[in-house]
Amino acid sequence: MAQNETNLDDLILSLNSIEVMYDSVLLAIKGVSIGVPRGGMVALLGSNGAGKSTTLKAISGLLKAERGKVSRGDIRFDGKLIGDISPQDRVAMGICHVIEGRRVFEHLTPDENLDAAAPQSMSRRKIASEKERMYEYFPRLADRKSSQSGYLSGGEQQMLAIARALMTQPRLLMLDEPSLGLAPFLVAEIFGIIQRINKEQGLSVLLVEQNAIAALEIVSHGYLIENGRVVMHDTAESLKKNSDIQEFYLGGGEGKNFQDIKHYSRRKRWLS
């Protein structure tokens, strides 16, 4: 837990023991605290249903669409509390959330997808130059910019979803499972582009992934979430070496059989 005490001013995003409730009864997140350093890349790891997506929705404000709400704790972006701000205004502040499952505007062309996401105040010329920039990052999209987005391949749709998010001029990009259902070479390509934008533009990235191997290659820090709680937080290097992480998420370890792992995992959960 070495990096926990970073100075708050260096964090573009900080969550302070937040709780999320659905329908006023179901507690999905129980005191999650995470921080994303300015210009840094951080991963949120964990299994299905651990609360990773919910955490991102709490940050982007999209919880509202699912009748969820942050019932305790606070979320700061750039030092400002954002709990009462609408999703649109959060996007305007510079938070953009690439939601799970790509969700491109299927009946629009990729070009129109990018148009739709451009801020209302952006000039025509700036939109054109921003779109050019996106096509330079994602040359595959440039080839298909006038076809219907619903018919793009899974990888192309994921690229479009990311490019669409970048059109909103974010300072913090949150990606929910961008590798889902994609071939490994596409995952590598997409992660490479994200890394490049992070380096070139200083874009901060919060990455939610089940594919821990790929994620830990590009981030500096990682948080492990289980059952709505952060159970581990460390640098990517240490996480990769951690035996529990190797066991459960990286598929390494000493090759215990499934029964042992299940038992061990249950015991670990009680301990944490």
Place this chain on the structure above:
Amino acid sequence: MDWIFLAELTVNGALTGLLYSLVAIGLVLIYKSSAVPNLAQGALTMLGAYVVLAFSHNLGWPLWIAIPLAVVIMFFVGIGIERVALRRLAGRPIVMILMMTMGLDIFLRGTTLAIWGGSSRSLNLGVSYDPFFVGDMLLSRIHIVGAAVAIAIFIASVLFFRTRMGIRLRAISDDYLASWSVGISVEGGVALSWGLASIVAVATGVIWGEVQGVDQSLSLLLLKGLTVAVLGGLDSILGAIVAGIILGIMESVGSFYLDAIVGGGSRDLIVAAVLILTVMIRPHGLFGRHDIERI
């Protein structure tokens, strides 16, 4: 066989059909921006006509003031409907929003009945009823005016959906959550589409008010408009125009021959048959978008 008479039936049918298209375009405007069929479009049309009447007859103002004023008022009525009735439903299942529009329809019919009563009033646009011949065909002037208005609104709508705001509205109808995630104001977009559909309702109400008088039956235009919109494809403006012409011609020519056999009343039968067959054979209509399923 009297070819001139058949041509006259066809052309008049097409013109009437374009008047149905006016109702359908109002429906498509909302469907294209929020994926909801607005069952209150007929009642909005009626309200638009009553508002124009309130200024032109009750207050005695000239039409060139009454109509623009009604356009402004109805635009804000549309915005208000979203704000009061629909905003809290954003993101909920479509069927709930559909029921809300049905509730609105009943509400608007009840309110107009309470305020203006049930008797039919005439709305005189000053279009002449003198016979108007094209070649040997006798045509109705008011229908020609209405068809021209329909075409003008069609062109304006097509252009609108190519603007940045129009693209945003199409994005909203595709995916509410994704729209929120990139900062599109879903609420604002839906409100705008209701405002625009309410403006179209004024145009529709004025034309139809002149054609058949202003009373509660104007709200029944919903059925014709919905049939045209479904036949054209609920999200296609071009579909609304083409399907309007098709339905109009089928109704006019078809009922002429059918009425002789069944003894009248076949108009509604033709409309019903078109609606049912469309849903059975081609659910997305002539020009509507398919649901995309990649394999």
